[in-house]
Amino acid sequence: MTAPGSTLTIDARALRKVFGALVAVDNLTLSVARGEVFGLLGPNGSGKTTTIRMFCGLLQPTSGTASVAGYDVVTHGEAVRRRIGYMSQKYGLYDDLTVVENIRFYATIYGLQGEARETRIQALVRELDLSQRVDQFAGTLSGGWKQRLGLACATAHEPPVLFLDEPTAGVDPASRRRFWEIIHEFARRGTTILVTTHYMDEAERCDRLAFMSRGHLIALGTPDEVTRQFGKARVEDVFIALQQQDEMRSAEMGNRKWEIGGVGAQP
Amino acid sequence: MTHFRIPILHFRRLSGFTAMLRKEFIQMRRDRITLGMMVGLPAVQLALFGYAIRTEVRHLPTVVMDESRSVQSRALVDALRNTGNFDVIGDVRSRDEIRSRIEAGDVRAAVIIPPAFANDLKRGKQAQAQVIVDAADPLASTAAINSASLAARAAVARTPIDVRVRPWYNPALKSSTYIVPGLVGLLLSITLIVITSMAIVRERERGTLEQLVVTPIDKTSLMLGKIVPFALVGYVQMTVILTLGKLLFGIPLQGSLLLLYALSAAFIVANLGLGLFVSTIAQTQAQAMQLSFFFMLPNILLSGYMFPREAMPAPAQWIGMLLPLTYYLKILRGILLRGAGFTRMWPEALVLATFATAVVALSVRRFSKTMG
Numbered sequence: 001m002t003a004p005g006s007t008l009t010i011d012a013r014a015l016r017k018v019f020g021a022l023v024a025v026d027n028l029t030l031s032v033a034r035g036e037v038f039g040l041l042g043p044n045g046s047g048k049t050t051t052i053r054m055f056c057g058l059l060q061p062t063s064g065t066a067s068v069a070g071y072d073v074v075t076h077g078e079a080v081r082r083r084i085g086y087m088s089q090k091y092g093l094y095d096d097l098t099v100v101e102n103i104r105f106y107a108t109i110y111g112l113q114g115e116a117r118e119t120r121i122q123a124l125v126r127e128l129d130l131s132q133r134v135d136q137f138a139g140t141l142s143g144g145w146k147q148r149l150g151l152a153c154a155t156a157h158e159p160p161v162l163f164l165d166e167p168t169a170g171v172d173p174a175s176r177r178r179f180w181e182i183i184h185e186f187a188r189r190g191t192t193i194l195v196t197t198h199y200m201d202e203a204e205r206c207d208r209l210a211f212m213s214r215g216h217l218i219a220l221g222t223p224d225e226v227t228r229q230f231g232k233a234r235v236e237d238v239f240i241a242l243q244q245q246d247e248m249r250s251a252e253m254g255n256r257k258w259e260i261g262g263v264g265a266q267p
Numbered sequence: 268m269t270h271f272r273i274p275i276l277h278f279r280r281l282s283g284f285t286a287m288l289r290k291e292f293i294q295m296r297r298d299r300i301t302l303g304m305m306v307g308l309p310a311v312q313l314a315l316f317g318y319a320i321r322t323e324v325r326h327l328p329t330v331v332m333d334e335s336r337s338v339q340s341r342a343l344v345d346a347l348r349n350t351g352n353f354d355v356i357g358d359v360r361s362r363d364e365i366r367s368r369i370e371a372g373d374v375r376a377a378v379i380i381p382p383a384f385a386n387d388l389k390r391g392k393q394a395q396a397q398v399i400v401d402a403a404d405p406l407a408s409t410a411a412i413n414s415a416s417l418a419a420r421a422a423v424a425r426t427p428i429d430v431r432v433r434p435w436y437n438p439a440l441k442s443s444t445y446i447v448p449g450l451v452g453l454l455l456s457i458t459l460i461v462i463t464s465m466a467i468v469r470e471r472e473r474g475t476l477e478q479l480v481v482t483p484i485d486k487t488s489l490m491l492g493k494i495v496p497f498a499l500v501g502y503v504q505m506t507v508i509l510t511l512g513k514l515l516f517g518i519p520l521q522g523s524l525l526l527l528y529a530l531s532a533a534f535i536v537a538n539l540g541l542g543l544f545v546s547t548i549a550q551t552q553a554q555a556m557q558l559s560f561f562f563m564l565p566n567i568l569l570s571g572y573m574f575p576r577e578a579m580p581a582p583a584q585w586i587g588m589l590l591p592l593t594y595y596l597k598i599l600r601g602i603l604l605r606g607a608g609f610t611r612m613w614p615e616a617l618v619l620a621t622f623a624t625a626v627v628a629l630s631v632r633r634f635s636k637t638m639g
Contacts, residue, residue, distance in 0.1 A: 056481045081483045092478025096297050097290065108286035109482045153478075 009192040015064035024050040026215040037187045039206030040196045043243045047215040048196040056086045085159040089166045091150030095139025110157035124152040144175025164195040200236035213246050283484035287492020304458045309508045327375040329353040337385035350414040375401040447512040448599040449572045463542025464555040494539045501535040521606030533619035534595040540626035547633040566592045594618045
C-alpha cells in the first residue's frame with residue numbers, strides 16, 4: 001500500500017470498527033514513522049486495544065484501510081504477520097515450558113532453524129538479561145521477568161514493527177524502567193513501536209502520543225505538543241481532563257455508557 | 268495473484284507444524300492430568316466395570332419357606348443355590364415374614380415350597396413351587412428369574428427333553444468379555460474429547476492462542492500440530508486397556524489387531540474433532556470439562572455400551588445411530604470377540620470415516636472463526 005522507500009511503517013486511513021450497535025473505533029487516521037516509539041493513550045473502552053488488534057490482523061476493520069510494514073493488513077495478513085511482533089497483557093507464554101523452550105518455540109514458529117535459531121536465542125537471552133533463568137518454568141517467573149520473556153518471544157524474528165498492548169500492567173517500577181530502556185534500544189536500531197499504556201510517566205517517554213476517547217482520536221503529537229494543546233503542565237493532567245470529559249459525556253448518554261465501556265475494551 | 272492449493276505442507280508450514288508438535292509433547296510429558304487419563308483412567312475404569320458390573324450372577328440374599336421338607340424340596344433349593352443367583356441366608360415360617368424381610372431390604376428373594384410338593388411330584392402331577400424376587404432392580408432380577416425356572420425344571424424334570432444352550436463367543440457368559448472391548452471405545456471418547464478441548468481452551472484462556480494467531484503459522488499447521496499428539500494419546504490408552512483386559516480378564520483377542528488399530532483411526536479422529544468442537548463453545552476449562560461429560564451420557568446409555576440397542580425404543584435407537592461410539596463398538600466387539608475381518612466391518616468403518624470428516628470440517632470452520 002505504501003510507496004516504496006516510505007518511512008511510514010504504520011499507516012491508518014479512516015479506520016473504523018463496529019461491534020453491533022457500538023462504534024469501537026471511528027474514522028481513525030494516524031501514521032507512525034520508522035523507529036518511532038508511538039504511545040496510544042485513552043481510558044478503558046476508548047478503542048486502543050481494538051485499534052492494535054486491527055493492526056495485527058486479529059480483527060477485521062469494518063471500513064477504512066491500514067497498512068503495516070508496507071502491507072495492507074486485510075489483503076496481506078500473512079506478510080504483515082511475518083513483520084510484526086505482538087505482546088499482549090497476558091504475554092502469551094506457556095507456563096509449563098521453560099524460558100528457553102518458550103523462546104525456541106516462537107523462534108521456530110517464525111521460521112528460524114538450526115544454528116541460526118540457537119544463535120538468535122542466545123542473543124535474546126543476553127539482551128534481555130534472561131541468562132540466569134533459561135531453565136526456569138515461565139509459570140514461576142514474576143511479572144517483570146514474564147514481561148521480558150514475552151518481549152523475547154515477540155521479537156524472536158527481529159520484526160521491524162512491534163505492538164505492545166499495556167506491556168507493563170502489574171510490573172514493578174524497576175522492571176518497568178529497564179523495559180523502557182530496552183524498548184528505546186530497539187527503536188534506536190530502527191524498530192517501530194506502538195505501545196498502549198495507562199502509566200503517564202511512560203507516556204512521557206514516547207516520541208509521539210495519540211489520545212483516544214470513545215473510538216475517536218482527540219489529540220495527537222509529541223508529549224510537549226499535547227500538553228501545550230490542552231494547556232496543562234504534564235501528560236497526566238491532560239489524561240485526567242480528558243477522562244473527566246469522557247465521564248461527563250457518558251453521564252449525559254445515560255445507560256449507553258455500559259454498552260460502550262463493556263464491549264469496546266476487550267471484544 | 269493466484270493461489271494454488273498444495274496438498275503437501277511446504278517447508279515453512281512444516282516448521283510451524285513440527286514446532287507445535289514438539290511443544291505439545293513437552294507439555295504432555297509434564298501434565299499429570301493427561302498422563303493420568305492415559306494410563307490411570309483405564310486402570311480404574313477396568314477395575315470398576317470389569318469387576319463391579321456383573322450382569323451374569325447376582326447373589327441375591329434368599330430365604331426359604333420349605334413346607335414340604337422332602338428330598339425333592341431340598342433338591343430344588345440346592346439347584347437354585349447352584350445357579351449362583353440365590354444365596355440362601357435362612358429359613359422362614361410364614362409369608363408375612365417373607366414380606367417383612369423383603370421390605371426391610373436384607374432379603375431380595377424367597378423360595379416357597381408348599382406341603383404337597385413332593386407328593387405331587389411322586390404322583391406325576393404338576394408340582395408347584397414359588398420363587399419371589401424383589402424386581403425393583405430389573406437388571407438384577409431378570410437373570411435370577413430366568414435361571415430359577417431353568418434350574419427348577421432341571422432339578423425335578425422327568426421329561427426326556429434335553430435343552431442345551433451354547434453361548435457362542437463368550438462361553439463363560441462373562442460380562443467382562445462384553446464390557447472391556449466396549450470400554451476401549453468409551454474411554455477413548457471421554458479422554459480424547461476432554462483432553463483435546465481442555466488443551467485448546469487453555470491456550471485461549473492463557474492468551475497463547477491469540478499470540479499464535481499473530482504469528483505467520485497457518486491455521487492448518489496450528490490445528491494439526493495441536494491435535495495430532497492426542498491421536499497418539501488415544502492409541503496409547505487403547506493399548507493399555509487391551510493389555511490389561513487380556514491380562515486381568517482374559518479378553519479374547521480373536522481378530523487382527525492391525526485391522527482394529529487401523530479402523531480405530533477414524534474413531535479417534537472423530538473424537539478429536541468433537542473435542543475441537545467443544546473448545547469452540549466452552550470459554551473456560553471447567554466449561555470444557557462439563558460439556559465433555561454432557562456428551563458422554565448418551566454415549567454410555569444409547570450406544571449399546573451397557574444396554575443392548577435392540578431393546579431400546581425407536582427414538583433412543585435413532586439417537587444412538589448418531590453416536591460414533593455405536594459403530595465403533597460394533598467394530599471392537601466384531602474384531603475382538605468374533606474375529607471379524609474388514610469385509611464384515613467396512614460399513615461401520617465407512618460411517619465412522621464419514622462422521623470424522625464431517626465433524627472435523629465443521630469444527631475447523633467454527634474454530635477458524637473464533638481465531639478471528
